[in-house]
Amino acid sequence: MKKFLATITATFILGFLAVQKVFAQDVFGVNDLTDVNLGTRSLQDTIAGIINIFLGFLGILAVVLILYGGFIWMTSAGNTDKIQRAKMIIVSAVIGLVIIVSAYAISRFILQSLYDETGAGNSGNTNGVTLPPTGGTCARPPNP
Numbered sequence: 489m490k491k492f493l494a495t496i497t498a499t500f501i502l503g504f505l506a507v508q509k510v511f512a513q514d515v516f517g518v519n520d521l522t523d524v525n526l527g528t529r530s531l532q533d534t535i536a537g538i539i540n541i542f543l544g545f546l547g548i549l550a551v552v553l554i555l556y557g558g559f560i561w562m563t564s565a566g567n568t569d570k571i572q573r574a575k576m577i578i579v580s581a582v583i584g585l586v587i588i589v590s591a592y593a594i595s596r597f598i599l600q601s602l603y604d605e606t607g608a609g610n611s612g613n614t615n616g617v618t619l620p621p622t623g624g625t626c627a628r629p630p631n632p
Contacts, residue, residue, distance in 0.1 A: 532603060539595050546588045553581035
């Protein structure tokens with residue numbers, strides 16, 4: 489009896505509440521990919537995103553290694569070989585984390601410098617100086 493009630497309840501929940509009805513408004517999902525906006529980011533933004541994701545994964549790996557070294561140290565039960573191994577893992581992971589943070593800072597500085605020099609970061613202005621419109625002439629400065 490319990491299985492029967494569970495089956496009826498599951499059928500009711502899944503069949504009537506969770507299932508969304510489709511009224512054949514789209515033929516074979518052709519219009520599903522119209523608002524994806526692939527390739528709308530600039531090349532600089534794409535490269536910066538790839539670098540940030542890569543360095544983020546490396547940072548996660550370094551933190552996991554620190555946790556692993558701590559786990560080995562806590563479960564060593566006084567064994568000096570395991571303690572030395574755990575210390576080496578933790579020190580190596582901290583050095584790696586420092587290198588990763590330094591690489592992030594250097595890449596951020598380089599990309600920001602490239603943005604500033606190419607005008608990609610401030611809508612075509614270079615170093616905060618507004619350029620005259622294309623095809624126009626500049627007015628002569630007045631004589632002193």
